[in-house]
Amino acid sequence: MKKFGFLLFLVVMMIAFPKMADASSYSAKIYLDGQQINVSSGAKVENINGTVMVPIRIVSENLGFQVDWSKATKTVTVQDGSQKVTMTIGSQYADINGQRVQMTKAPVLRGGTTIVPIRFVSEQMGMQVRWDNGTKSVHLTSGNAGSNPDGADGAHTATVDGISFSDNKLMVAVTGNAKPSISKLGNPDRIVIDMVNTEFSDSFGTMNDYDEVNKFGQMAVSGYSDVKSVRYSLYNSSPLTVRIVLDLNQPANYTVSGLENGSEILTVALTAATDPSPGTSGKKIVVIDAGHGDHDPGAIGVTKKREKDFNLAMALKVEKLLANEPNIDVVLTRSTDKFLELKDRAKLANDLKADVFISIHANSGPSAATGTETYYYDQSDKALAAALHKEIVKAMGLKDRGVRYGNFHVIRETKMPGALLEVGFMSNKTDESKLFDPATQDRVAAAIVRGIKNYLNVN
Known part of the structure; x- marks a missing residue:
């Protein structure tokens, strides 16, 4: 099938080129059912900070997809039969048949050409892919090769x-x-x-x-x-x-x-999932709470972005980093766009007997309000809040609004040290831009992990 499975070849290329520069481009021979695809010299595959991107016209010109571009909304829609994927320039969220899904990187415009992240799309589709390291070529086998009407x-x-x-x-x-x-x-x-x-x-x-x-x-x-x-x-x-x-x-x-x-x-x-229960191996248990969710969007930004989306994006990034820490088990209160009562968030952490609870949020206020602040409820929380705040302020580069007392349910009702992060202001144009910048999010996620490790005194 000349389908989205074409995009799987880029996963192979990431393995073949593991040490490419943060924003490098390269060309490779691509074969579909034994025939080389003619890729124009201007159509370059790129690796941006570890995410492989491909010009969308490669898909439309060579693989027969219907590709539509809306200049007004800056969206690109790729459709084949009942499968429909819509992506927006600058947004890490795509729509797959009506379902909102997060990508690793947002599509970007490169010299008038739209390039899109492929790892995210490739898992949706299927195609036989073989990478020939000797000739640096990708061989794709579609469902049309050797098929007949009966299958x-x-x-x-x-x-x-x-x-x-x-x-x-x-x-x-x-x-x-x-x-x-x-x-x-x-x-x-x-x-x-x-x-x-x-x-x-x-x-x-x-x-x-x-x-x-x-x-x-x-x-x-x-x-x-x-x-x-x-x-x-x-x-x-x-x-x-x-x-x-x-x-x-x-x-x-x-x-x-x-x-x-x-x-x-x-x-x-x-x-039931068979992963070992958190903490059973003597690791520290860290619960990361993405505030709001589903019908509760939280604060609405200057450009109508939603706080709940920022909170979830950050929680997922922090989870990914903590998953690589040998002495920490990480648990999310939510990993998708769903709603949880405040009491259920606290209960999850209490039932796990977690060592640390961190709730991620973005602030709102007058348009002039800017900066990062971190809240604690009890004096026993203050050291955690201070350790996190120190790192996040450096990563965000916004005004330091300090570590403050806050009577928030999720840090009041949790039995372990907890902190509530207000990373920046959705109501401030500069803050909002930073909050939804993928590179800034990566820095803040790393800062949160450093703060946690410093507080827990783990390597």
């Missing part, structure tokens, strides 16, 4: 006849020789099932919510803590591929059974 290798097309979810199990009724490929993905958490040489049966729409024209549907799920919805679509037409996605509220593992020994039911049963 690869002459196989007859299977059909999905029905989908249901109960007892924490997804059950898919299938007729024919379907071979599911299942993967667990994060950010957002989901489980993806792809069945190649498979389509929906003529009767599928009579039993399931299904758009016959656009070939997709969705099933709401209630009463289960792990799953919020099930989505399904005819993801690709060549070869015919049915994709089913379980959208999760939190990470979960799964077991698979069925479609063997004559069975016509594929069962994906969800199980």
Whole structure:
């Protein structure tokens, strides 16, 4: 398939070029089904601070996607069948079929050309990719190579006849020789099932919510803590591929059974994540709380940006850094755009018997108000607040508004040392610009980690 899976080749290139400069460009030969793609000299692949970017016209000109650019909104939309990805210049958030997802880097304009981050998109799609290090070339194999109307290798097309979810199990009724490929993905958490040489049966729409024209549907799920919805679509037409996605509220593992020994039911049963409980290995437990979420946007910025998005972006960056610390276990109160009551945030930390609780926020006030301030509730919190504040002020480069007492629920009700960060003012144009600058966010995340380690006295 000449699909978004093309973008997977850049993941391979990141492995092949691990020490590229922060903003370097290079060219490589790209082959699709054995034929070299003619990449113009002006279309350069770039590595920006470790994120591989590619000019969007490579995708549209060579792989047959529909690509639309809106100058007014500075958005680029890439669409193929029912799959639609919309990205905005300067924003780290993309829309995938109506679902908001964070990218590692925002798309940028480079000399009139839009270049987009690829790692984020590549996990959504599938394509056979081979990197030849000797010739420095990428070899892509699409679903069209050697296929026929009945599917690869002459196989007859299977059909999905029905989908249901109960007892924490997804059950898919299938007729024919379907071979599911299942993967667990994060950010957002989901489980993806792809069945190649498979389509929906003529009767599928009579039993399931299904758009016959656009070939997709969705099933709401209630009463289960792990799953919020099930989505399904005819993801690709060549070869015919049915994709089913379980959208999760939190990470979960799964077991698979069925479609063997004559069975016509594929069962994906969800199980609890098997990661060891935080702190069981003697590590310090750090809880990072991204303030607000979902219907509670927090402060609205000068350019209508939302505090909740900044808070989550920062929490995820801090989590990523802390995950590499050998003596610290990190837990997030939320890793997606969901709402939590203040009492539930505090309860999570208390139940874990965490060593540190940090709530990330952005401030609001008069347009002239600027700077960074950090709050503590109890005197036992003050040392933590001071350690964090010292590092964050240096990273942000804004006015030092000091370490202050604050009667905030999340640091009042937590039983361990806690601090609430007000990194900058959403209501100040300069502050807001810094808050949503990816490079500044990276510096602040590293500063928060330094503050935590200094306070906990861990290496």
